[in-house]
Amino acid sequence: MLGSxxxxxxxxxxxxxxxxxxxxxxxxxxxxxxxxxxxxxDDARALDVDSAQQSSxxxxxxxxxxxxxxxxxxxxxxxxxxTSAQTGASGSLIYGTDGSYDYAFTGPGxxxxxxxAVINDASAPTExxxxxxxDGAPATLELTEGSVAIKDAxxxxxxxxxxxxxxxxxxxxxxxxxxxDGSTLVQHVEHAGAAYPVVADPSLACDIAWCTVMFDxxxxxxxxASLAAAGALLCGSAAVANVYVxxxxxxxxxxxxxxxxxxxxxxxxxGARFLRIGGSLHPVIQDC
Numbered sequence: 218m219l220g221s222x223x224x225x226x227x228x229x230x231x232x233x234x235x236x237x238x239x240x241x242x243x244x245x246x247x248x249x250x251x252x253x254x255x256x257x258x259d260d261a262r263a264l265d266v267d268s269a270q271q272s273s274x275x276x277x278x279x280x281x282x283x284x285x286x287x288x289x290x291x292x293x294x295x296x297x298x299x300t301s302a303q304t305g306a307s308g309s310l311i312y313g314t315d316g317s318y319d320y321a322f323t324g325p326g327x328x329x330x331x332x333x334a335v336i337n338d339a340s341a342p343t344e345x346x347x348x349x350x351x352d353g354a355p356a357t358l359e360l361t362e363g364s365v366a367i368k369d370a371x372x373x374x375x376x377x378x379x380x381x382x383x384x385x386x387x388x389x390x391x392x393x394x395x396x397x398d399g400s401t402l403v404q405h406v407e408h409a410g411a412a413y414p415v416v417a418d419p420s421l422a423c424d425i426a427w428c429t430v431m432f433d434x435x436x437x438x439x440x441x442a443s444l445a446a447a448g449a450l451l452c453g454s455a456a457v458a459n460v461y462v463x464x465x466x467x468x469x470x471x472x473x474x475x476x477x478x479x480x481x482x483x484x485x486x487x488g489a490r491f492l493r494i495g496g497s498l499h500p501v502i503q504d505c
Contacts, residue, residue, distance in 0.1 A: 240319045240335045241305040243414040247384065247504050249328045250307040273424045274324035276310050278302045282322040284330050286423045289352060289375040291367055293332045293419070295320040296346025296401045317341035328503070329429065331420035334404065338413050347402045347419055351375055355400030363433070365395055365402060365419070376423050378402065379431045382486075383417035384504050390434065393417055431488035434505060440477035440487060447474035451489055451498075469498040476500030 244250050273285040281294035299320065301313035309327065312320040318341040321333040334345035349356040349367060357368040363380035383393035383406050392407040406417045422428050432440065432450065440447040448470030473489060479502060480487040486505035491498050 236301075236313060236319065237303045237305050237311040239337075239414070240311045240321050241307055241309055243335050243386070243416050244309065244321060244323065244333065245307070246386070247416060249323060249331075249333075249416070249418075250309065251328050274330040274421075276304075276308065276322055276324045278304065278310060281310065282324055282330060282332060282421075284324070284376065284421050284424045286376050286421075289369070291356070291376045291421060292350045292353075293322070293402075293421070294348045295332075296348045296403075318345070320345075329418070329420040330424055331418045333416055333418045334406065336406065336408050336411075336413065336415040336417065339409065341408065343406055343408065345404045345406065345417065346398070347404070349400055349402055358397045358400060358402060360395060360397060363395075364422075365397070367421075376421055377430075379420045379422055379429075380433055381405075381417070381419065382431065382433075382505055383408070383415060385411040385413065385415045387412040388484075388504055390505055391415055391417070395419070427490055429488060429490045429501065431501070431503070431505075432486055434481075434484075434486055437477055437480050437485070437487045440474065441481040444470055444474045447477050473498075473500050476502060 241250065275283045277283070280292055283290060283292045295312050297314060299312040299314055303311050305311050307327065310322040314320070317337055319335045321335050322331070324330050332347050349358060351367060351369045354370060357370065357372065359366040359368060365378040366374045367376045367378065368374050381393040381395045381404055383391035385391055389412070391411055394405050396403045396405065402419055404417055404419055406415065408415045420431070422430055436450060440450045448467055451470055451473045452467065477487045485502050488501035488503065489498055490501050
């Protein structure tokens, strides 16, 4: 990763190109290779922002996904041995393992700053490991109601990982959760009987311009119940992500409520993308 205590992925040769294409195809089918954002009703999930407000994330085969947030840098790399590392046609990073699963990372120009386990078949393991660093040193991780706070050595939260998420090729949600092993995030995916490939991800909530907080189906249903419930969830998420939108939070509750109803009716999950520069907010809907 960014220091001697966090190992970079090992590369022991090239995997066939079609493996990278297969992994990207799995991500693309879920809209994860589309540009950032998504206003409600926009199938392309595209949101125009000024160039100065573009993602501060970067992708590198040697260092994985790196995201800057409030002058701090968080990096995520595969936490298991890899046999290959390639850049996909969309710019995503694909790391091969034993053939039963691959690691993938998305960043600038994609829907999320995230790492993924792309699970290819039933022989794949049920645990997927991601190493996390802050400013080049192993991070301190803390589970908080499904999310994971990423902290530096002084205990200051510098970013947040959204709750665990996994979906199979049919669009069905797969049971998944996080556990912690020091500075390594472990995602557990119960994929037996699933339609493959299964995609599972830990996604970073914030970068220099945006904080994106996604909610699960239970939270989405809660937000769809009433305007007050939607507003409470929205404003609470702004606090968790350390986004200061003030009175504007309640002003956006109505559009967030509408998005929550749409997501719940379609069996999807709602999220909120906060623009840190200017304080605007855009609801996001995605498969979950």
